[in-house]
Amino acid sequence: MTEGRPTPPRVLTIAGSDSGGGAGLQADLRAMFACGVHGMTAITAVTVQNSLGVEGYTVIPPDVVAAQIRAVATDIGVNAAKTGMLANAEIITAIADACQSVHIGRDGSAPFVVDPVAASMHGDPLMHENALDALRTKLFPLATVVTPNLDEVRLLTGIDVTSYAEQREAARALHAFGPQWTLVKGGHMRDDPRCVDLLYDGSEFTELAGPRYDTKHTHGGGDTMASAISSALARGSSVPDAVAFGKRFVTRSVAHSYPLGAGVGPVSPLWRLDGPLDD
Ligand SMILES: Nc1ncnc2c1ncn2[C@@H]1O[C@H](COP(=O)(O)OP(=O)(O)O)[C@@H](O)[C@H]1O
Numbered sequence: 001m002t003e004g005r006p007t008p009p010r011v012l013t014i015a016g017s018d019s020g021g022g023a024g025l026q027a028d029l030r031a032m033f034a035c036g037v038h039g040m041t042a043i044t045a046v047t048v049q050n051s052l053g054v055e056g057y058t059v060i061p062p063d064v065v066a067a068q069i070r071a072v073a074t075d076i077g078v079n080a081a082k083t084g085m086l087a088n089a090e091i092i093t094a095i096a097d098a099c100q101s102v103h104i105g106r107d108g109s110a111p112f113v114v115d116p117v118a119a120s121m122h123g124d125p126l127m128h129e130n131a132l133d134a135l136r137t138k139l140f141p142l143a144t145v146v147t148p149n150l151d152e153v154r155l156l157t158g159i160d161v162t163s164y165a166e167q168r169e170a171a172r173a174l175h176a177f178g179p180q181w182t183l184v185k186g187g188h189m190r191d192d193p194r195c196v197d198l199l200y201d202g203s204e205f206t207e208l209a210g211p212r213y214d215t216k217h218t219h220g221g222g223d224t225m226a227s228a229i230s231s232a233l234a235r236g237s238s239v240p241d242a243v244a245f246g247k248r249f250v251t252r253s254v255a256h257s258y259p260l261g262a263g264v265g266p267v268s269p270l271w272r273l274d275g276p277l278d279d
C-alpha cells in the first residue's frame, strides 16, 4: 500500500451554499482547488439561488455550524479559514467560540479571513440585521484580514465611499473594530478604471490596482478573492503577498467569467487549469 502524496495545505470555508454554483461555498471550493489547497466546508445556510437572484434561504442550527468547524479542525487540521454568508448573530457567536477553541484566528493561530457578506450582488439580503453588531464585536477582533465591499463598508461604518479619500477613512474606521489588516475592496466604485482595493494595517496604506473589465458577469468575485487570499496564507505567504496574489487571481477570474442562465454569470478561477482533457 502506498502512503500517497504529501498532504496539501488545508483551508476551511465557513459559508452558505449557492444552488447556482456561482458564489458561496461552491465558488470557494473552486478557487481553493485552483490554488492547490484542500478545501473544507462548515455550511451556515442553504440558499435557493440562480443567476437572477436569491429566492430564499434556510439556516443551519448554530451548534451544527460549530460542530463542523471542530470536526475538521481536530482531525484534518486547518492552515487557514475564511467566512462568507453567516446569516445571523447566533451563528456568528457560535463560529467565534468554535474558532477560538480550535485556534483559528488572531495571534499565533491559523490565519482567518473574514469576508462580511451582507447581501447578494442583486441586493437580496443574506444576513439578518442583528448580525452586524456580532460581526463587529465577535468576529472582527479574531480576523487576520477583513475584506468588505463598499456596500458592506456602508452597513458596518456608515461611510459611503465614493473616492479614494473616503476609502482610506473607511479602512481606518474598520480597523478600529480589531482586525489585524483591513482590505476595502473597490469593485463597486464603477467610475474607477483602476479598480483599486485598499489594504491597511493600522499605519500604512497599500493600493492594489488592476484593470476593470466591462462585464456584468462578476458573481462570486468576492468569494473567489477571499478564498485565494486564504489559500495563499495557508501556503505560507505574508498578508501583503497573499492579498496581492488574491487581487491578481480575482482580476484574471473576472477576465474569464462567463454567462450563465438569464442573469449574472460567475467569475471563473479555472483559467489556471485550462488545457485539453488528455489523461
Ligand atoms: N469589472 C471588474 N473588473 C475587474 N475587477 C473587478 C471588477 N469588479 C470587481 N473587481 C474586483 O473583484 C474583487 C471583488 O470585487 P468587489 O465588487 O469590490 O467585491 P464583492 O465581489 O465582494 O462585491 C476586487 O478585487 C475588485 O476590485
Ligand SMILES: Cc1ncc(COP(=O)(O)OP(=O)(O)O)c(N)n1
Residues within 6 Å of the ligand: 015, 016, 017, 018, 023, 024, 025, 047, 049, 084, 085, 117, 119, 120, 121, 122, 126, 218, 219, 220, 221, 222, 223, 224
Ligand atoms: C451563498 C452565497 N454566498 C455569498 C454570496 C455573494 O455572492 P455575490 O453576490 O456574487 O457577491 P460576491 O461573491 O462578489 O461578494 C451569494 N450570492 N450567495
